[in-house]
Amino acid sequence: MQACIIGLGLIGGSMALSLKKNGFIHRAVGVELNPIHAQKALDLGLVEEVVSLEEGIQNSLLTILAIPVDKGEALISKILDQIPSESVVTDLGSTKYGICKAVQNHPQRGRFVASHPIAGTENTGPEAAFDSLFEGKMGIICDPEVSDPDALELIKSLYLSLNMTLSYMPSKDHDLHLAYVSHLSHITSFALGLTVLEVEKDEKNIFTLAGSGFASTARLAKSSASMWVPILLQNKTHLLKVLDEYVRFMEDFRKGIMEEDHQTLQSLIERANGIRRILEK
Amino acid sequence: MQACIIGLGLIGGSMALSLKKNGFIHRAVGVELNPIHAQKALDLGLVEEVVSLEEGIQNSLLTILAIPVDKGEALISKILDQIPSESVVTDLGSTKYGICKAVQNHPQRGRFVASHPIAGTENTGPEAAFDSLFEGKMGIICDPEVSDPDALELIKSLYLSLNMTLSYMPSKDHDLHLAYVSHLSHITSFALGLTVLEVEKDEKNIFTLAGSGFASTARLAKSSASMWVPILLQNKTHLLKVLDEYVRFMEDFRKGIMEEDHQTLQSLIERANGIRRILEK
Numbered sequence: 001m002q003a004c005i006i007g008l009g010l011i012g013g014s015m016a017l018s019l020k021k022n023g024f025i026h027r028a029v030g031v032e033l034n035p036i037h038a039q040k041a042l043d044l045g046l047v048e049e050v051v052s053l054e055e056g057i058q059n060s061l062l063t064i065l066a067i068p069v070d071k072g073e074a075l076i077s078k079i080l081d082q083i084p085s086e087s088v089v090t091d092l093g094s095t096k097y098g099i100c101k102a103v104q105n106h107p108q109r110g111r112f113v114a115s116h117p118i119a120g121t122e123n124t125g126p127e128a129a130f131d132s133l134f135e136g137k138m139g140i141i142c143d144p145e146v147s148d149p150d151a152l153e154l155i156k157s158l159y160l161s162l163n164m165t166l167s168y169m170p171s172k173d174h175d176l177h178l179a180y181v182s183h184l185s186h187i188t189s190f191a192l193g194l195t196v197l198e199v200e201k202d203e204k205n206i207f208t209l210a211g212s213g214f215a216s217t218a219r220l221a222k223s224s225a226s227m228w229v230p231i232l233l234q235n236k237t238h239l240l241k242v243l244d245e246y247v248r249f250m251e252d253f254r255k256g257i258m259e260e261d262h263q264t265l266q267s268l269i270e271r272a273n274g275i276r277r278i279l280e281k
Numbered sequence: 282m283q284a285c286i287i288g289l290g291l292i293g294g295s296m297a298l299s300l301k302k303n304g305f306i307h308r309a310v311g312v313e314l315n316p317i318h319a320q321k322a323l324d325l326g327l328v329e330e331v332v333s334l335e336e337g338i339q340n341s342l343l344t345i346l347a348i349p350v351d352k353g354e355a356l357i358s359k360i361l362d363q364i365p366s367e368s369v370v371t372d373l374g375s376t377k378y379g380i381c382k383a384v385q386n387h388p389q390r391g392r393f394v395a396s397h398p399i400a401g402t403e404n405t406g407p408e409a410a411f412d413s414l415f416e417g418k419m420g421i422i423c424d425p426e427v428s429d430p431d432a433l434e435l436i437k438s439l440y441l442s443l444n445m446t447l448s449y450m451p452s453k454d455h456d457l458h459l460a461y462v463s464h465l466s467h468i469t470s471f472a473l474g475l476t477v478l479e480v481e482k483d484e485k486n487i488f489t490l491a492g493s494g495f496a497s498t499a500r501l502a503k504s505s506a507s508m509w510v511p512i513l514l515q516n517k518t519h520l521l522k523v524l525d526e527y528v529r530f531m532e533d534f535r536k537g538i539m540e541e542d543h544q545t546l547q548s549l550i551e552r553a554n555g556i557r558r559i560l561e562k
Binding site: 119122137140185194213216219226233242250260266268271272278 | 488491494495497503509513534551
């Protein structure tokens, strides 16, 4: 099978590489508007050919969208308008409610499977792609009941071919949960990076004094704006609520420190330690 | 040389193990008030003997304090009162201004070297100790000019024996810089852990949906309250300032999302991306 990969960055590029490696597809064509990325993707062998959107989707039985979530939402109807009737489209973006809503009444809705591989790094572009990115990770499929059974089966086998574990949920729930466990931690990392960079005048001090703890906490601050601004905006409602809750805890810490309230700080940290239950499962 | 290690947790235990392994000391005796930790440290061979404070410091040429920073500050004068005149004391705590101030007029001040190995993990207790914790890491020595030259030399060679790189700074500057690059990131991690745990009712969702980014950002939320409450309180002045700056950036994100201000969010994230310059050095 030939797949058309729209967007040849970390996610799209890694998908092309790993699906060719495991034989799920035999050939990948790419759609990529950035000519430098397009050339790089060809040089790196991520795809065999870079083609126009129309050519790519009309000649492939599988189309995989791996572009920023606002672009995916804007494009999905047009793609469903033009694909052959037996073709299947999936989207790998980090928010799912918007794109599902955009095509809820589309006559070809059944050919679309909304999914989200919980995998990524803080790096971007075709050079960041690698063929084991998805290995052993979790894949989420949203609103599976509105996809055609054969389309759903194809995307399920795609994920399973990558040794991924599947989970299913409504797209709305997906976005709420992701606000907590992914989008919030990106914002906290961005704010940490900003605070340290803008206030610590001598970057040598950051480099000298930062231990592995800082590196770990600030790692996500390297993540790309073109990918993350659309995610934050698409998940606005949930994120505003989550941010308020987070800032409230920061204020609790501030008050505890200000008032030298040993007991409150102790209790906050001990409650936070509960994260071990999850991280060490 | 025999060293007396006060506090047989991750840091003290790792110090005992690694200094014995590289031959810097030939024997370690420990002072540990928690009888379970004391027994564990003996079982694990971290120290050869557990002794009283008096016995330990009076019979060792080197005393290493590795206890919570408030305890160290409370104990340091008593230790300097009792050590043999040729003995050297160092403290490995994460704040340095308080302990240096506590002994600034002590007649034995010259025997004390304030230091801080930038190394650690989110785990605690004797079982968390391992002999390569300090390998290749940074060691800070504060206010070196008020230590006796021979005492300073001994602690410098201790750090160098562990293949650590040394840096020197006033204790006050140390605490300010650490507020940015270490203490703040612990608080942001604690708050992240709290937010996720207290709002996401079904922990299965956190486990299913959390990717490596969340694990990385929330890792420090596992850190121990008994170690961190004293650090936060000792570094109160700097931390209140740092927390205000951090929360201001969180508010910028909140406002950017609320007003769907693509440009502001883009600019915030791009500025945060500058952290690459430091993390990838």
